Amino acid sequence: MSDIRKGLAGVVVDTTAISKVVPETNSLTYRGYAVQELAASCSFDEVAYLLWYGELPNPGQLEMFSQRERALRRADRSLLSLVAKLPENCHPMDVVRTVISYLGCEDPQEDDSARKANLAKALRMTAVLPTVIAADLRRRRGLDPIAPHSHLGFAENFLNMCFGSIPDARIVKAFEVSLILYAEHSFNASTFAARVVTSTQSDMYSAVTAAIGALKGPLHGGANEAVMHDMLAIGEPADAAEWLRRKLAAKDKVMGFGHRVYKNGDSRVPTMKAALDEIAALTGGVKWLAMYDAMEKTMADATGIKPNLDFPTGPAYYLMGFDIEMFTPIFVMSRITGWTAHIIEQAGSNALIRPLSEYSGVPQRALRS
Ligand SMILES: CC(=O)SCCNC(=O)CCNC(=O)[C@H](O)C(C)(C)COP(=O)(O)OP(=O)(O)OC[C@H]1O[C@@H](n2cnc3c(N)ncnc32)[C@H](O)[C@@H]1OP(=O)(O)O
Numbered sequence: 001m002s003d004i005r006k007g008l009a010g011v012v013v014d015t016t017a018i019s020k021v022v023p024e025t026n027s028l029t030y031r032g033y034a035v036q037e038l039a040a041s042c043s044f045d046e047v048a049y050l051l052w053y054g055e056l057p058n059p060g061q062l063e064m065f066s067q068r069e070r071a072l073r074r075a076d077r078s079l080l081s082l083v084a085k086l087p088e089n090c091h092p093m094d095v096v097r098t099v100i101s102y103l104g105c106e107d108p109q110e111d112d113s114a115r116k117a118n119l120a121k122a123l124r125m126t127a128v129l130p131t132v133i134a135a136d137l138r139r140r141r142g143l144d145p146i147a148p149h150s151h152l153g154f155a156e157n158f159l160n161m162c163f164g165s166i167p168d169a170r171i172v173k174a175f176e177v178s179l180i181l182y183a184e185h186s187f188n189a190s191t192f193a194a195r196v197v198t199s200t201q202s203d204m205y206s207a208v209t210a211a212i213g214a215l216k217g218p219l220h221g222g223a224n225e226a227v228m229h230d231m232l233a234i235g236e237p238a239d240a241a242e243w244l245r246r247k248l249a250a251k252d253k254v255m256g257f258g259h260r261v262y263k264n265g266d267s268r269v270p271t272m273k274a275a276l277d278e279i280a281a282l283t284g285g286v287k288w289l290a291m292y293d294a295m296e297k298t299m300a301d302a303t304g305i306k307p308n309l310d311f312p313t314g315p316a317y318y319l320m321g322f323d324i325e326m327f328t329p330i331f332v333m334s335r336i337t338g339w340t341a342h343i344i345e346q347a348g349s350n351a352l353i354r355p356l357s358e359y360s361g362v363p364q365r366a367l368r369s
């Protein structure tokens, strides 16, 4: 029997220079910078630049980069009509997945995986995806899309395209913090899926499409939606403890808790919890803070398992006015920067990813005796 590590738990499969997760010290760095410091001091554009180019931009570089991003925000008519044609009862993650696939069909350079071409694709996808997600949110509410504005920052512009106005600057900042925290997390399942596809020398759009499929699942990015569904099902903070006890007794997983790498708490949660506190104070959402505390305490007492990043983002996005099914697409809007950085890294130092398996079926037998 070989040494099988189910789910590749604990297996180091390659090196990466993009981010480092150290569960022992509860630290996460992007290109050497602590994520908490990036969230406090940087814009999402600066973090995207850092992930792709390895260094923070100087003011001139940032200006040029932001101008290029702003110029690529507009979704052309064919893209918007594709979104409009997709069934409204499909999950918005299916829309996002389909749109990325379509962008690949449209791109005459689709199969050019040189670094320069891939950087251009990464920027185009990152710039246009918010426009598509906002248009999808609005069509599900029976509203026309709002065109992007090139004078607005990345987060402000997205919120304006969704809601038709820009919220309080403190809410915009809290939202931008969530995007920065979501941007990158080493070899998580969706990033690994992207790297597997890239390792066959396939194109960036195919790799991102695979990553979106992996992120949709509730054990990964889909947990932020599940958290809010659970909080609404519980209803009142006073009922959280009993609800959780029943869930645990049935051996069900509680969404938004636990992590494959962090066993003593997710390094991003304190920063996101502070952002949630800010949003709740400004939107009158203190009930959901009480729910958060009740669930966190009951889980800690019963299992010792701590929340992951999807736990605070669920109520934060809900209080900002997003429909629950838009939560994971927002995660995509941010993580696409990390995925594409990994795709570029994988393509630049490639080895086909193809592990082994141990056969567990019937022994070899004759077809006819
Ligand atoms: C951005 C992100 O993707 S963060 C992750 C988002 N996903 C979730 O929130 C889904 C809920 N959490 C989980 O399912 C898990 O914690 C995972 C999948 C994230 C990580 O799981 P793994 O590292 O594979 O740990 P595993 O599932 O083996 O759990 C170890 C033990 O803790 C328990 N456990 C782990 N997470 C939870 C949870 N959320 N609720 C209840 N029990 C849990 C398991 O039941 C298991 O118990 P056992 O040893 O008695 O069987």
Ligand SMILES: O=C([O-])CC(=O)C(=O)O
Pocket (backbone or CB within 6 Å): 182, 184, 185, 187, 188, 189, 220, 259, 260, 261, 308, 309
């Ligand atoms: O690292 C993981 O396994 C999941 C996660 O937290 C992320 O992708 O942000």
